[in-house]
Amino acid sequence: MKLSRTSVSMGVAAVAICASQFAAADDSFWYIGGNIGQSRAKIDDARIANQLLGAGLASPSIANDDNHSAYKLFGGYQLNKNFALEASYFDLGQFGYTATTVPAGTLNGNIKLRGVGMDMVGILPLTQKFSAFGRLGMNYAQAQDSFSSTGSVASPTIPNPSKNALNYKAGLGLQYDVTKAFGLRAEAERYRIDDAVGNKGDINMISVGLVYRFDEKKPAPVQKEAPAPAPVVEAAPIFVIVPVIKLQRYCSILDIQFEIKQDEIQREEKEKLAVVGTFLNKYPDTTAVIEGHTDNVGSSEYNLKLSLRRAEAVVSYLVDTLHIAPARLSAVGYGEARPIADNSTREGQQMNRRIDAVIACATDVAGLKVVPARMTMALEMDFDPNKTDIQPQYYGELHEVANFMKANPDVTAAVEGHSSNMVGKVHISAEKSMEISSLRANKVMDYLVEKEGISRSRLSAEAYGRTRRVAYGTTLEGQQENRRVNIIFNYPKK
Structure with missing residues (x-):
């Protein structure tokens, strides 16, 4: 029997091991990386023995080399937090066997595997640093076989056949982001492979690696304090609570609304944007985040x-x-995730179809005279976990709030209390969150009345509990951002 017949005995059969692991990512960016690990194949000993028997040879023993070091190099583009496209070059190593025959002889077979792959990667963020991912794609692999024999086993007619073939590949993994730029990966992958003598099988690879991200979207730059008060505007706003830039005591919020399923700016809204433009041109160091919102009619994706x-x-x-x-402006879409009114009513839906402009503005409001305005100023205060006491560092800011209200007797203020859904790893009930946020708002209102002499009729306390969180609350920093009181100045409508 010629070796071309016996060589088919090198079967590479499936070993179905796909470890359940995880990976992480953020928004859109390019990335590169590399993995190193162990590959494994299952050698089909029964098929080898049967082929030898067909050639009139017995095979009392077969020694397998079914593990090998493997690696891959990859690069990709993450389109959003849940989807990426990734290309790779892989080397799965070399596998083989040695069969000893009777009459005396040996048959040796080896296969080397390498190629390129293209995957679609689905990502499931679990925490800020961990995310699960799964991949499904195609691999184009080159199989290089080699065969040799001794003794009674016939010499091969084609000792070194090779073949290129396109097949599927799949995998699961886990990624931990050490920093915004560097991450660690652990993966389990399966590669479908054709050898050079007509067999198909699966090679499994378990590996760990490094990922480097670049072109990642950076956070907005730290804002400088503007040297002058807020701009002149004409109508009372509809308010939405947003995170305040930490280096600014005050921010400005603009509200404009849209018709159903429309993104065209109406003529009367352009007048409001002219006010924003005047302010930004007057104070060239300020920046603005333009936030888009919708009602809940239609799909969340739309x-x-x-x-x-x-x-x-x-x-x-x-x-x-x-x-x-353009460098001073950024656009963000929140869809239906941040309603300010009840979507079950037509009026509420109209209020939720809106644009908010969060603009850095002056911290010094001394002597500021209020005129009819579309913009408001919001003061943010943080609290310790489950506490309602006002921290002393806010006394000075509350004194400025009081002086501003005294200088502008027509201005009223809404004191809005908020809380987190967690303290550390402990979940807080909705009822407890609402109670804490109410106590916080009332404590601030009482301080302004009792310590600063502001009439209670000009103040209102509103509690939102955990319903308007500005962070997920899975980290201590996020929980701290959610424990807050916002003071919203309401300008008179003239």
Whole structure:
């Protein structure tokens, strides 16, 4: 029997081991990396023995080499937090066997495997640093076989056959982000392979590796304090609570609304944007985040895209018409995730179809005289876990709030209390969160009345519990951001 017949006995059969692991990522960026690990194949000893028997040879023993070091190099583009495309070069190593025959002889077979792959990667963030991912794609692998024999085993007619073939690949993994740029991976992958003599099988690879991200979206730059008060505007706003830039005591919020499923700016709304443009041109060190929102009519995916289009339309108007530098503006779409009114009513849906502009503004409000305004100022205060006491570092800011209200007797203020859904790893009930946020708001209101002499009729306390969190609360920093009181100044409508 020629070796070309016996060589088919080198079967590479499936070993179904796919470890359940996880991976992580953020928004859109390019990345590269590399993995190193162990590959494993299952050698089909029964098939080898049967082929030898067909050639009139007995095989009392077969020694297998079914493990080998393996590696891959990869690069990809993450489109969003849940999806990426990834290309790779892989080397799965070498596998083989040695069969001893009767009459005396040996048959040796080896296969080397390497190639390239292209995967779709689905990502499931678990925490800020961990995320699960799964991959499904194609591999184009080159199989290089080699065969040799001694003794009674016939010499091969083609001792070194090779073959290139396209097959599927799949895998699961875990990634831990050490920093924003570097991550650690652990993966289990399966590669479907054709050898050079007509067999198909699976090679499994377990590996660990490093990931480096670049072109990642950076956070907004730290804002400088503007040297002058907020701009002149004309109508009372509808408010939405947003995280306040930490280096600013005050921020400005603009509200404009859209018609159903529309992203075109109406003529009357352009007047409001002119006020924003005037303010940004007057104070060139300020920046603005334009936030788009929708009601809950339609799919969440559609609403998310619609809200981003609305925000981008406002940014384009500010850049093209009002000549604001693009670097000072950023657009964010929140879809239906941050309603400010009840979506079960037509009026509530209209209020939720909106744009908010969060603009850095002056910290010094001394002597500021209020005129009819579309913009408001919000003061943020943090609290310790489950505490309602006002921290002493806020006394000075509350004194400034009081002086501002005394200088502008027509202004009223809403004191809004908020809390987190967790303290450390302990979940807080909705009822307890609401109670704590109410106590916080009332404590601040009482301070302004009793210590600063502001009439109670000009103040209102509102509790939101954990319903308007500005962070997920899975980290201590996020929990701290959620434990807050916002003071919203309401300008008179004239």
